[in-house]
Amino acid sequence: MVSLFKRKKADINVSNKNVRILFTSDLHASYMAFKKFINAAKLYKVDALIIGGDIAGKTLVPIIDLGSGKYNVDDKVISTNELNTIIERFKNEGTYYVILSKNEFEEASKNKKMQDELFKEAMINTVREWIKISEERLKDYRIPIFVNLGNDDPEYLFDVLKEGELFKVGEGDVFELNGYEIVSYGYVNPTPWRTFREKEEEEIYSDLKNIVNKLTNFSMAIYNFHAPPYNTNLDNAPLLDKNLKPVIRGGEFVYVHVGSKSVRRIIEETNPLLGLHGHIHESRGFDRINNTLVINPGSEYSNGLLHAALVILEGSSIKAHQFILG
Known part of the structure; x- marks a missing residue:
């Protein structure tokens, strides 16, 4: 050619x-x-x-802080030690996460703009860590x-x-x-x-x-x-x-x-x-x-x-x- x-x-x-x-x-x-x-x-x-x-x-996976060292991840209640293990797995496999209070989670679940901002923040933070x-x-x-x-x-x-x-x-x-x-x-x-x-x-x-x-x-x-x-x-x-x-x-x-x-x-x-x-x-x-x-x-x-x-x-x-x- x-x-x-x-x-x-x-x-x-x-x-x-x-x-x-x-x-x-x-x-x-x-x-x-x-x-x-x-x-x-x-x-x-x-x-x-x-x-x-x-x-x-x-x-982006929401992690709900239940207080007293307990968290809800995918409808499963876990301890702080278990949370650290899960976060490490998320990071290694390329899954973003965000830790929210119960009130924050309820607000985000109804607010698409807030979800987008949380996703954006997770992307930016990861690139900066890299x-x-x-x-x-x-x-x-x-x-x-x-x-x-x-x-x-x-x-x-x-x-x-x-x-x-x-x-x-x-x-x-x-x-x-x-x-x-x-x-x-x-x-x-x-x-x-x-x-x-x-x-x-x-x-x-x-x-x-x-x-x-x-x-x-x-x-x-x-x-x-x-x-x-x-x-x-x-x-x-x-x-x-x-x-x-x-x-x-x-x-x-x-x-x-x-x-x-x-x-x-x-x-x-x-x-x-x-x-x-x-x-x-x-x-x-x-x-x-x-x-x-x-x-x-x-x-x-x-x-x-x-x-x-x-x-x-x-x-x-x-x-x-x-x-x-x-």
Whole structure:
């Protein structure tokens, strides 16, 4: 395919040494998965961490303070010791929680605006705690963390992420890493769940075209695009019926391709070095579009498992890549 984009002469100083990148996506508020990711930076001696979006959790559980060291969680009365255990489990599996008095709970149960504010507060507090964790554990290493929001992330989290000294945040901005250029984009093609950040394919393509035209050399470019490219090993998801239930035929789930056609198109037209994607949790895999390696590490955040991909770059080629699960 003939490229529709200008290829500018790059005047970039590329280091002779390998550049090691660790990528993950769809952490969905799981402290366990996030901590493993931060710790893996030192273990694998990486030059950069990249998070592909969907950092926000999906569930907020109210914990009712009954007084006298007793609490009600999911209609079960527990002690303070049991509460600490449950809170640790919630944080590890990516479940938000809020402790309320009986009066506060009754008010919140009738007030949608109050529920939204509690959810927002839980999201913001978690991101700030993650910033603190990353800076404490990586302060002596100064490893940059390139992070973007996904479709499940409200946009106000951009401002919170920018509070982190190590975090490199900016959708559509070009970030330099040892001669490589990284651009991020978190919107996805429409889903049945109508999440925060969805656009029609035509809009996505227009956005991506504007973003990649900022690059100086596609052969040294890394696309951190949350939606996986359509019709690849990265975008297989169960087919859903009108009630959003998986379709089963012959005793097995029916899978279909649900990725973005615009993401695939922009990759075909520009041939970047690497595409990093997420969004489809059950579709861990890699593929090639022309000469571009594209990767989706998958996600099992609710089990506290880290799904990540280690990619070793060497000049304008990829020396090695491997999936990490733990």
